[in-house]
Amino acid sequence: MSTKHIPDSGDAERERAERILAAARELLAAWGYKRVTIDEIARRARIGKGTVYLHWKTKQVLFTELLRHEFGEVIGAVAESVEKDVVIALPGRLVREVFRQQSRRPLARAIHTGDTDVLGALAAPASGRSVAQELGFHDLLARLVDVWRSHGLVTRTMPAADQIHTIDAVLAGFITGGVAVPEGEAASPDHRADLLGHTVEAAVEPPVPVDEATVRAAAAEVLALLTAARRALTSGPR
């Protein structure tokens, strides 16, 4: 005699949607957007092809939501890290954490590099902006910089726009891995994450460390931003 609920409406439907997304994710990472067919996704999710279209209107919309989901999970994981240790809300540490999360997720990396092999038509949305922009990465970064500035966690001598661009470029550079160092000689992802963190810290954080109360206050706001971004990404399709 468990609690009553409608036998198979919301719950089962949701579970099915997740099975579809899981199949789509696997296939996208393995084959790339163009090679993945709705038929194959349906087969792997053990449902009919038409059923996929009960959830998403087109293939594009399905995969776009998948990317939002993926990006949302990265943000979520970073948020969890901040919850565990407020220091991770500091610019260098936070960017380091983003890198670490992305380095473990092929799709997240593809989003950030705009990898056309994986993303195919998704790499260049109709708007002309990059996928990362489409997913609100720029907005989130801008908000974060605002919070950091208001708490003195980044230098005030440099305009916010410059700091945004700096963090963006440095992160992108580390994720793509540069161009000079041969692949074989590169360090481990964790070590590269440390280098990235140090670079961002040196570039935008003030020389004097801030007191813990400030960090806690800022961390709360950072966490709020991350959580809001995550929710916006993971929930409904726009």
Added chain:
Amino acid sequence: MSTKHIPDSGDAERERAERILAAARELLAAWGYKRVTIDEIARRARIGKGTVYLHWKTKQVLFTELLRHEFGEVIGAVAESVEKDVVIALPGRLVREVFRQQSRRPLARAIHTGDTDVLGALAAPASGRSVAQELGFHDLLARLVDVWRSHGLVTRTMPAADQIHTIDAVLAGFITGGVAVPEGEAASPDHRADLLGHTVEAAVEPPVPVDEATVRAAAAEVLALLTAARRALTSGPR
């Protein structure tokens, strides 16, 4: 009554080679490697097609030398800047200068980003390394870091390999321009160069400024490295 020299052997031949290279450069930047034909190059240089092959054995070799030439000119321009002002030999300033030179040269940018649209088959040499590696960018960077370290112009608390990777990644990130900031909102190339310079300076240079004598001594060595690299790139084809 000018000085005597053999009427039309070395000189005229050299001038012709430069006309060919100039035509090849224009066409490569405008059309990309695959679309450029030897016929068109010959037409623009106002010579016969076979003549091109008196200078270079294959299309690949011709364009490879073109890229070496282009990269050599960037290095040369940077060297000139160092000659005019020794301070430009400092890590942050030097990288800033490289960026400025590259931002004015489409081909140099293509080399650094590995742009397959422009470079075509040249983007991935048989060795599997990137074009930039092929042109000795990694070697040059490593030597520069060595010189900087020996003069205390970069921190000693971080391994040289880490500094090389950091500079490489940051430079690459700024040249590609990041992924979050919309194209339209981006700052001018010169301003971005400043941001890059500041980032590299903050990431690898020691906090206390060094005395001028040290800078002069280091600048001489940096200049020697640049000049040697430039000579190796501009002269004979390997």
Added chain:
DNA sequence: GCGTGACCAAATGTCTAAATTGGTCACGCA
């Protein structure tokens, strides 16, 4: 009434003939 797979138009892939192109070389002009 929800899920399905046959169905359709559009996109993609395949195959082959025609055209282009990298590279060579016998010739002619200086």
Added chain:
DNA sequence: TGCGTGACCAATTTAGACATTTGGTCACGC
């Protein structure tokens, strides 16, 4: 005599007609 040339050739690329696949729909049946 020898440097420069463009006709020439093999090999690759392109074009386009045809076959296949795929995104998306919908009438049917469980």
